[in-house]
Amino acid sequence: MANLAKLDFVVLDITGKNYLTWVVDIKIHLEAGNLGETIWEENSASSQDRAKTMIFIRRHLDEGLKSEDLMVEDPLALWKALRNRYNHHKPMILPMARYKWTYLRIQNFKSVVEYNSEMLKINFQMKLCGETITKDNMLEKTFNTFHASNLLLQQQYRERGFTKYNQLISVLLVAEQNNELLMKNHQSRSTRSTPFPEVNDVSLEVNATSFGDNNCKRGCGHKRGRWNGKGKNHSVQFRNQVPRQNSGLNFTNVNRHKGKAHVNIALRNSE
CATH class of the missing domain: 1.10.1200 (Non-ribosomal Peptide Synthetase Peptidyl Carrier Protein; Chain A)
Structure with a gap:
């Protein structure tokens, strides 16, 4: 396998299954190296060119074929022997x-x-x-x-x-x-998918158990936090019904987590 990297193409298999493609590759490479005439009939190639052709052909033969044709020294004779053996394919x-x-x-x-x-x-x-x-x-x-x-x-x-x-x-x-x-x-994204809504800047955390029970108390006048001022417009009251439009509150989301309800609201200053 290490020698495979040095080859110009796949060696001729001993079964001859790739003989036709192997012949085409051999002819192309020999012509590129000005050695094509070494496998022609009655050629006048020099002994040095014939030796170069033999080295190239044998390098692209199966090990079994190398051993069988070990004594052949002429590239034309080797070429004919391979053709007689595998041309029936x-x-x-x-x-x-x-x-x-x-x-x-x-x-x-x-x-x-x-x-x-x-x-x-x-x-x-x-x-x-x-x-x-x-x-x-x-x-x-x-x-x-x-x-x-x-x-x-x-x-x-x-x-x-x-x-x-x-x-x-x-x-x-x-x-x-x-x-x-x-x-x-x-x-990657379905046709009807939509981006997640943005979280409001102002959020209040209210105990889930007291969220429903204390609505009535808050509606009866209980005041909380910093809105405990004298002016009626500055008081915030939670009721069991949907707040009116002029109450200055806009409920956007309610999330329950570990016994608590997170109520996201947006505040508007009442005129």
Whole structure:
């Protein structure tokens, strides 16, 4: 596993399941290093270039394959040996790729990314086997496999006249991300939620047991606190009924906690 970080791509598995992709990677890297002709028929590559190619190919082989082809020193001979061993995978991959293409449905995937990844994988496998899927085929496959509940969206996307498959996927990805954002915003705060009311500046704490029993006493002329003045307009009386508008009191909230009632009121100076 520590050696994996030094590799340019995945090594050729001894079963040959990744042979077709491995061949493409090898050819690309050899051409980039001016070593492509070392695996051509009747090439005139130098011994130094052939040695570099052998080092690169063997570094991307399974350990079992290295041991089996240990005595091979020519890159062209090694290339032919691997082709004779694993080239039969091509007729095996093509029928499976055709089957996956036939039953590919965008409605069967949880996200657009998963669908697009499977689409590109099938297209690559068929291309390696000598068959190609056109962009029009990919567009029609996507449009025709929308879920029935998204029929209106399917018609809208089709009317936009996409000519490239990647353009359609880009639009679908943006729509999917916007939909996820709307759902997160909706779940974080419900539609009917309202902010908490502000607490009044003035609050009085009254014993819960005496709140109801002493109402009558207070109504009969008992005076409390600093409002115990001579003027009638400066007295505060609690009654069992809703106070009048000109009494200068506005009851806003009553909270009971541990045997007490908290009464929040706002005071207005009486004229």
